[in-house]
Amino acid sequence: MLNIGSAARATGLPTKTVRYYADIGLVAPGGRSEKGYRLYDDRELRKLVFVRRARAFGFSVESCRTLLGLYEDQNRTSADVKKVTLNHIEQIDRKLAELKILREELAHLAGNCKGDDRPDCPILSSLAGER
Amino acid sequence: MLNIGSAARATGLPTKTVRYYADIGLVAPGGRSEKGYRLYDDRELRKLVFVRRARAFGFSVESCRTLLGLYEDQNRTSADVKKVTLNHIEQIDRKLAELKILREELAHLAGNCKGDDRPDCPILSSLAGER
DNA sequence: TCTTGACCTTCCAGTTACTGGAGACTTTAT
């Protein structure tokens, strides 16, 4: 049983984050010491790493909760998990498309801006709504 | 001079947002009516639209503040504006690269998942850290 | 004129996922 600092080091998460996950009931510690210190054993450690990875994949904390539920659920089907994942990919695709358009428009604007010491600037003109 | 609801309609922003921009001193109303209603005239309306566009381009509110300052500044140089814009493009590029990698990894995982009614799932295995 | 409904005001809380800090207690090392 590791206390929170060791658990944090073992899982690669900040201590504050491990405590936060405990607070929101995402990954509860296995128990508490006599003096109230959170204690984590292997089972919780594995959950914490699972969450760290899922978060790194951009899953929201709520999605992690779902995923963790499926992870623990003996009756899960791979279809359930795939559904969550595909949904997430879709969201990423939408964001990606948005960002690409944004980038192109900005690059276009910047490309037309001389970037010299004179005040006239097509970027500002465009933002001001001038054609 | 329009009251806040008309100003919101005229600029395409939610009323709450216009009030919020006033609160944080981004776009102050031109004045107040006797009874304390915020009043907006052309000058502020133009600023609001400017901010709406800049936000749509993904500029943060703080960047909008800078941009608005440059927009109003007779001594600005187009180089100043270009600098802010190029910086923003860089940030978008970083985000874009991250998202692409994320998407590929997730798609790879999902591609290996049968998505049937059996419990074994390479997505969960991978998040659990199994090789 | 009264009233209804739309609009306005301020202030407070909630959103996401933490992060930082204060004040107090415990453990560990010297």
Next chain:
DNA sequence: ATAAAGTCTCCAGTAACTGGAAGGTCAAGA
């Protein structure tokens, strides 16, 4: 014994709003 490091809880702040409550205002219709 003492000091440093670790832990506890609780509160506040982040970004950019959004929603709601309580209460004042305004225009229109009966």
